[in-house]
Amino acid sequence: MQSLSYARPSSIQEACSLLDEFSGGAVVLAGGQSLLPLLRLGAAITDCVVDVNHIEGGDRIVVDEDHVEVGFGARHVDVATDEAVRERCRVLAETAGHIGDTQVRNRGTLCGSIAHADPAGDPPVLATLLDAEIVAASVSGETTYRGSSFFHGFYETELDETELVTAVRFPTVAPPRGAAYEKWEPSEGAYPVATVGALVELDGDLVADASLVAGAVEAGPTPRPEAVELLVGREPTEATVTEAAVAVGEHADPIDDAEGTADFKRELLKTLAKRALLAAVERAGGPTP
Amino acid sequence: MSEASQVPAEPAAKPALETGGAVGQRVPSKRGRAFVTGSGRYLDDLDRPGTLHARFVRSPHAHARIVDIDTSEAEAMAGVELVWTAADIAPYVRPFSHPENTKHLGFADENVLAPERVRYVGDEVAIVLARDRNTAVEAAERVAVEYEVLDAVTTPEAALAPDAPLLHPELSNDPDVPVEGNRICTGQTLAGDTTSALELADVVVEGTFRTNKTNPSPLEPHGVLAEWDEGDRTLTLWASTQVPHRLPELLPSAIVGLEPEDVVCKLPDVGGGFGAKIGRYSHDVAASVLAMVTGRPVKLVLDRLEELRAGRGRYDETVEARLGLAADGEMLAFDVDMTQNSGAYANYARVVAKSSALTAGGPYLIPNQHIRYQNVYTNVMPGVAVRGFGNPQFMFALEQLVDMAAEELGMDPIELRLRNMPTKAELPVRTAAGLKFRDTDMHTCVERVRELIDWDAERGGRRTADGKLRGVGLGTVMQRNGNKSAKGADFAGAIVTMDRHGQVRVFTGTANIGTGVETGVVQIVADTLGVSTDRVDVVIGDTDVTPEDMGVWADRSTIFAGTAAGHAAEDLKATLSRLAAALLDVPEDDLVFADDRVRSSADPDVGLSIEELAHEATFGDQSNRPEDLRGGVSLVGEARFETQQGEFMDEETGTGSVSHIYTFSVLAVAVEVDPTTGEVEVVDLAVGEDAGTVINPMLAEGQIQGGIVQALGEVLLESYHYESNGALTNGTLVDYHLPTAADVPLIPSDRIVHVETPDPTTSNGQKGLGECATVTTFPAVANALADATGIRFYELPYTPSRVLPRLVEAGLREL
């Protein structure tokens, strides 16, 4: 492990001051599950880790009619097992419950995962899919970003190096809306090779609106409006859903790598998109095609 | 009565063991308590006063000339003792290689530090010695090496092309060694005339099969702690190794001024080996030299990144094979061209090819066999003798050809196999390749497996209720147990002692890498002496105090270490018998050793506890003893067991029965293929194995379950990915996918059948066990996949990325 300095702010303000002071030379340590392996490999270099685990209130999970708010210290396991989250935003609880493995979920934080923006990360796809509000603090004050525009790809986000994500607010999802997330990983707990998030809103028997976001295959969460077009205004039959799923795959632009060819990843996306859409439709209260 | 002669009271009677002895019992591991309490002592847990930590600087390039190495920045760091390159270490070392290469091929192609060029990503270039590991790691990063990058080749095809860059040009240009271009050597196993036989065959099936490069990844990395004693000029080497008695033989060839008698090897607990800890590596040589030069203990432990880059793994091979049969299913000819991707240094390349070519015909009696192989240098990590020792690759090919032949002949694949395997009644038989098949019941193993997997109902492929494609397939192996030809002899020694309290200690040169052989040895000794296994302790591997054993490989340990221990226990028992007979006034033949007692078979009340007997041997009235036991009763038994069955291989034809015996094993699996993703899942299994008397069924099951799962990882999840320039793209556990508990099927013990045909030459009828299940998994999954999909997959691994495209092609892909 590389030499580093460690700072333990006891407030958001102190944390932001440190980030500002180091302007790019400091990194936030929340769960550390993504950060520490990078530091150990030398893939990330830092002058200072800013440990935010001692700031009061970070681990809050607040659920009301409209939102699930996850504080910067809330662990994946907390989000996954929170009854209110499971009820009001089921896809969030499910996704959190399948990130990595038990040990990773016991430490990793949802906010940290979103700020880190790993191309293969699960929470960024959800944040994009549900257009979550991403609240960030810095010495200049607070900014709220939207998930749909937050991710630039390859670990880059709207955040600059002096900002700290303090909370993420997901909208609740209830009929006539339904959401689901499917992923494929080469072995249990490995980073997924392809993921798809689906959100469907029904109006009677027809799809009023939808969102499809592919992940892990390209630089970051990639919305697929071409596929959505094939759904909106139509009945979500098996044939329609399949057509949209195929479009998710066809429009993707993956690369060949150790995990598989671009073609293979496109095929995976089709399969995952169909599964996610069928589940989303069912949760939206739709008839099972 | 003085205290010294007081006879201790008999302890409370221990419950009688079921079969009267410890052999065959499910005795828990002797090291188990240490492991579950965290008191195991692995290499990295050891420390000696003044230990320095060594760390290699490794090449980031697959093929490059070393232009310059600047160690100044590293040397200037606080806590750094020295930084050496090949020039610094040269006076102390010699090039080295596996004895097969130095002796039979005439060259040694490895250097502990690369003197002039590097040949694969991970090749050792320099070494840092520092006061602690973190400092060593940081210093290693500050060694500045200037390279002139050369073209690299990563496949045998590229390496054998006419204009390919040469990895070892000095060898390629040396007329006295067989190296030609990048071809290290060729070899063969030849019996009969396959060309003519194939022409006469009614059916010929052929295929080109490709296996993948994998890493057995023992969870504990390689490590060594070397200490030089200037006083008695002894090098003590603690090593995470499978071959403690081999290291003192192997090290001196690489180290100037060191002789085998100068080296003592001691064993810590070893966290897995799987064939990767079987040799002598650069780290063994480097740590030893640095300890000798500095006078300080030197510890060198690899990390996982180094393991994946340079820890060595299974050779990937291309097997072009043809099988010729008569119309009635008789196998007539097996003709093979095997090309091995050997990696940057020869190491085990030839040994693995040579050994496995010999048994490439499997359990079948094929009169004409010609296995031709070539080993090829490439700029990838060298291979080593991973579990299976070359057999998985050959059986992956042969067993698929057998299924293909069955289809052409319209025969059931099991019937076709049985037709060509000798029955127990037909044994012993010498195969065309010279193998002596004896004391085994292949047919019963196959029949039991056929029943268990419900072969007749399952075979033919079907669709499951949830839409998966399901099929069954089979794989067999005749696995070499030991190899006399490889080392010049095959044997083990053992000493068994008893102290004044009747406590027994076994000294055996074997190692424990997780197989539990030391527990089996304890059981054999306890069984022989009629005592509880709690009464028996075992000292393993320490070359200072244990008799020589060739090491843990080729499933030889229970045979050799076990039999030596059993015979040594018999030797001790003979002394105890003579004493007991005299004390009890019972003929020796009427004595029974059981339940920690020795008694008269006629009258159980006439007897002594083992403690009493031992006490008598120590303190008893000498006039009560037979004459030759007055003046001292030596409670020491000793024995060496050497194979009389193993033979030397004929170097010309590559034939001969090199092994003490061969273990037959058959595995059937049922797979389900998901047509929406291409995922292949093994959903049922049945194992039939004839490993003779099973010393410990619980440990045996563990080895079989573990062997299968390790192979499932190789077949379904793992593969090395090198770019064309030799860069390793998946060199961490994040992207080299080892199976987790959630990725593999559970293998209940009732799916494992042991058909126990005893080997009459071993102490308890035991044969070897441990590699078979790994080998058979490769062809079993291949054949099951073909049965399920109707598509034959000639290339490993069977990841969805490779399966799904073929399903798409065949119109089987579903959405």
Next chain:
Amino acid sequence: MSAEPRSTLTVTITVNDDETTETVPARTLLSEYLRDYRYLTGTHRGCETAKCGACTVLLDGDAVKSCNVLAAQADGHAVTTVEGLAGDDLSPVQSAFWETHGLQCGYCTPGMVMSATALLRANPDPTDDEIRSALAGNLCRCTGYTKIVESVHEAADRRREAADE
């Protein structure tokens, strides 16, 4: 502690009910702290990327990979390692793993035992699938996992029996 960055810091960590205070470099991983400062070598190092789980310990009762936590983060917290499980006797998980042969070379065993212990505390009667999922962060190269799953079931039985007594 003030918010000032520091390259060494003093940490007070309770390990197996034993609280001590040490000054360590900030870069020190919890796994290194346990092995090098508390001489508890049962926690093993198997990979560099927090994948293998051989370093698993309980941090405030939660199974974590100690190589993926800084010692600094455990300051003021309680850690249980494999050495802290046995009382006068082995814990049910320990004895079950030993007697059911849920181990071979033993290198994954401490981490596996810690994960199993945490699992059974949260879920005293898990199914096969729940066990396999819960232990997916602990690699074993020797056993093939079957006897590990059986050991966890056996441990669950023994815990129940002990509770009934």
